[in-house]
Amino acid sequence: MNSKNLRNSYFLLAIVSWLLILADDIAVIEFSQSFIPLFFSDIILNILLSTFFLFTFLGFKVDIGTKRTGHFNDLLWQVFITGAITVFISLIIKSFGLFSQNTIFLSDPLVSNILYHVNIGIITIFLANGFYVWKKMILYQKSNRTNIVWHIFEYLTLLSVISNFFSFDISDPVFLAFSSPLTILGLISAFNLKWVAFLSYKQKWRSILLLSLIVIIILSFLERIYEHHITSNLLIDLAENVFIQAIFGFMLLNCIVSLLVLLFNLPTSSVFEQKFGEVMLFQKLHQSLQVxxxxxxxxxxxxxxxxxxxxxxxxxxxxxxxxxxxxxxxxxxxxxxxxxxxxxxxxxxxxxxxxxxxxxxxxxxxxxxxxxxxxxxxxxxxxxxxxxxxxxxxxxxxxxxxxxxxxxxxxxxxxxxxxxxxxxxxxxxxxxxxxxERYQEELKIAKDVQRSLLPTSMFLNISIELSVYSKGAKEVGGDYYDSYELSPTRFAIAIGDVSGHGTSAAFNMAQMKGVFQSLVTLDLPVDDFMNHANNAIGRCLEKKNFITLSLFVINTENQTIEYARAGHCPAILIDSKDHSASFLDGKGLGLGLSRNGTYKKHIHKYDLSYKSGDILILYTDGLVEAHNASRDEYGYERLKQLGVENATSTPKQLVDTIIENVQHFSGSTQFEDDCTLLILKFS
Missing domain, CATH: 3.30.450.40 (GAF domain)
Incomplete structure (x- = not known):
């Protein structure tokens, strides 16, 4: 069964359940006799009410689950417009009773319960729609922890429909015992608001307006529920329903938290947009060359x-x-x-x-x-x-x-x-x-670009000793490395390789430098940096081209490293204590390979710590892919073993040792591809 048919089936079952509840209540009030056998009456009535709640929520779960994520204002608009329509219907019902000449609308139990059942239906529709819209927004760019917390919260919330079988007063300790875990989990979920960062300044103002209106709608519904709780003799009272109150509390909490976060984010929105605009300027300049x-x-x-x-x-x-x-x-x-x-x-x-x-x-x-x-x-x-x-x-x-x-x-x-x-x-x-001679001039241009953009000095601080070797091949490529001081004790280091050769690779490397220089000043988490870099790179590179990149943020104060790897060669970390080495592997896709908005799931952030004397080896594939006369590659293991054997050397000595060893292995001082080697030793 496809999602559309499944959704329609859920909604049909919900309507049938609602009609059966209404029919039974009419029979009880009008004839003092349920059409359900007396000894089953309360149980089956509560089963029907629970069925109505569950199928309404499941219908919206399927419906909203198929919608595209990312248009957050459209999702909030959906919650608002659904709430506005349901509030309008509720007000018509209330006004019809208040302005009627017949006092039956104010005193007759049958009429008041029928009208209240209509309110139950529209309130449930509003809550189900809002609940699963918030789910989609909370789980945007979710972590494993967020995903687990949400699913526990969702299942407990749906499970709370069993409260229909019990009668609670809102001040009852049992009521509070049922609702407290839901409130805590809902509060935890409410603070996962990564979607806020992807709104522009104008979009944030629109979201603030929509959220404010949604809060008003929620409060109007709650006022209606508690008014009936006090003034009416109801067979089904939503004010005493843990399930309904939990959803109301969750939505109201999310709206308030989102409003606060949006208001605090407003001052920085224009700055972020300016920074992203600077990235676009580099793109525009680069595109002028391509066209x-x-x-x-x-x-x-x-x-x-x-x-x-x-x-x-x-x-x-x-x-x-x-x-x-x-x-x-x-x-x-x-x-x-x-x-x-x-x-x-x-x-x-x-x-x-x-x-x-x-x-x-x-x-x-x-x-x-x-x-x-x-x-x-x-x-x-x-x-x-x-x-x-x-x-x-x-x-x-x-x-x-x-x-x-x-x-x-x-x-x-x-x-x-x-x-x-x-x-x-x-x-x-x-x-x-x-x-x-066009071809020779292109090589000269590309080499000029490569030399101009690569830093001539990379001193970080006294806690890191660093040495660099970089040499272009006969056919120019696009190796790239750079560094940036985030603070006196935190440094960002990037190393990358542009696919292809010739002047186009050199120009793409220039684009990568522009993107790095603009984004690194924002001090983003390394995975967010990669995501924004992929968005920028993907707009200007040809579809056949991509860039591999590794980004490391080193904190010399607490001796930690945060890194992300976008398809680049795995770095090697040498442990000075036990003279062992390990590859810093990790999930990551090259920049420009995913251009459909799903890149975030292809990149991960990793954290590790280091000790004084440890060595970090960064390199491009031109080093490990160097081969001898028998076409055997130098390989990763040789590089790792050589690093372990010379762990007591200075970075400059280790760079010279590795380059000499690779050249001896290949029998040539000229690499067939660009070769870059960075070695950092921590003290």
């Missing part, structure tokens, strides 16, 4: 994107040709004449554009600035566009604020401009390659 845009198209993009990234008020860009002449000029937010006056004031103050960026916190403090004070610009950021020690141009960003560029802004824009410089240089080199 073959002209070099001139890059200039407008560079000015606009740079201003957006650092929130500058104005900017201008000068591009020089290979002979140093002015090739292009772009300005935004400032007139050309004002640019001329500012440049003249800078020259008078001996401020010249060199190979190094310059930051002017307050231009008004300088001499010879009388003619530019009326412009209102105070802080300037002057960034040269360099490639291979050649000045390609100058980008100047201006803000109306004193000291308006903070360090984080400056670091991001330096990385962005560096990539743009390489891109501009690549445009020119590719144009030259068409006229000469």
């Amino acid at each position: 073959g845009e002209k070099e001139e198209d890059m200039y407008d993009m560079l000015v606009t994107s740079s201003m957006t990234t650092v929130m500058a008020d104005a900017a201008w860009l000068e591009i020089r040709d290979n002979n140093g002449g002015l090739k292009a000029f772009k300005n935004k937010g400032i007139d050309e004449y004002d640019v001329f006056e500012i440049k003249k004031a800078l020259r008078k103050n001996q401020i010249n554009i060199t190979s190094e960026p310059q930051y002017i916190k307050d231009i008004v403090a300088y001499q010879h600035t009388d003619k530019i004070k009326h412009l209102g610009f105070k802080s300037f950021l002057l960034i040269p566009l360099m490639s291979n020690n050649q000045l390609l141009g100058t980008l100047v960003l201006l803000k109306n604020l004193h000291d308006g560029f903070d360090k984080e802004m400056v670091d991001i824009i330096f990385t962005f401009v560096s990539q743009a410089s390489i891109s501009i240089k690549n445009f020119r080199l590719m144009s030259d390659a068409i006229q000469t």
Whole structure:
């Protein structure tokens, strides 16, 4: 039976149960005689009520379980609109009784019970819909612990329908004993709100509005239930039903917790969106290369994107040709004449554009600035566009604020401009390659990109001694490694390998660096970092391409490592105490291989600790896949064993030993693929 037929069957059984309950109550009130035999009357009536509850909930479980996860506002809208309709029906029933000339609607037990049965039906529909919508949201990107807690809570909640067979007062200790475990488990589940992080600023405001309306609906239903509990003589009283009260409590608790979390997340939403926008800027720049845009198209993009990234008020860009002449000029937010006056004031103050960026916190403090004070610009950021020690141009960003560029802004824009410089240089080199030897020029471009983007120094702190070896093959590839200081005692280290060879691999490596530099500043958990990186990489890589990556966050204060592995070669951790080694395997899929929103389930976070003297070996597949004349590969085990045998060496000595051993094994000093080796020794 497919899900649609199963859902319809559940709903049909629920309707039949509800009608049988209604018929029995009419018989009891009108004729003082149940159509059910007297000795079975209460039992079967409670069975019918339990059946109605269960089949209604199971119907919504099947219905909502088939809906696509991720459109969270749509799910909240479904809860709201269902509640709004049911509240409207309930109000019509109440109003019909209040405004009727006939007092039967206020005093007749039969009418009041029939109307209350309608309320039971619509309240159950609202609760069942809301319960399974919250299930879908709570279990979004669930952990094993969250999954277990939820299923225990769900089964206990459904099991609580047996309370129908007992009569409880809401102040009864037995009632509290039944409801307390459900309340505790519901509270634990309510704090699993990962879906909140995936809402934009506007979506969060919409969610706050919907949740507030849902809270009002819940309170109106509760008010209706307790009003009847006090004023009416009811055969079935929801105020004394543990099952119904547990669901109400769960939904109200979730709404309140979600509202609080959303309100606390609002101030950071715009920052996160800005950071993600910076990732998109790197993508856009990279895509311009892939679709073959002209070099001139890059200039407008560079000015606009740079201003957006650092929130500058104005900017201008000068591009020089290979002979140093002015090739292009772009300005935004400032007139050309004002640019001329500012440049003249800078020259008078001996401020010249060199190979190094310059930051002017307050231009008004300088001499010879009388003619530019009326412009209102105070802080300037002057960034040269360099490639291979050649000045390609100058980008100047201006803000109306004193000291308006903070360090984080400056670091991001330096990385962005560096990539743009390489891109501009690549445009020119590719144009030259068409006229000469295109293939050789592409290799030169790619090697230039690779050298420019890889860090020349990776000192972390005195607790980590580090040594790096990286060498490209004859056919250029895309090995990548980088580091970032999260705090004086926490460091992120990444190592990766782009699929394919040639200039496309080098450009993809540049994209990976941009994504790393933008996301790493957010200090995300390593698995969340990989998920966001996959989303960014997947939008611009060709479907046949992917990137393997390993990310390590090292805490030298408590000597722990948090890592995730996206299809990259497993790192090796050498235990200094017992001279053993182990591979840091782990589940992980290469970036760009999953582009349908399911990547999160393919990546995991792992945690481990290390001791002083332990060694961490990171490498790319060019090392272990080196082969000899018999086509035998060097392999992982040889690398691990060599590391154990030389565990007392310094990282530099161990790097030299491994590279020499691999070259001796292969009989050549030239690797067939890119080879990168990072060795960290902890103290």
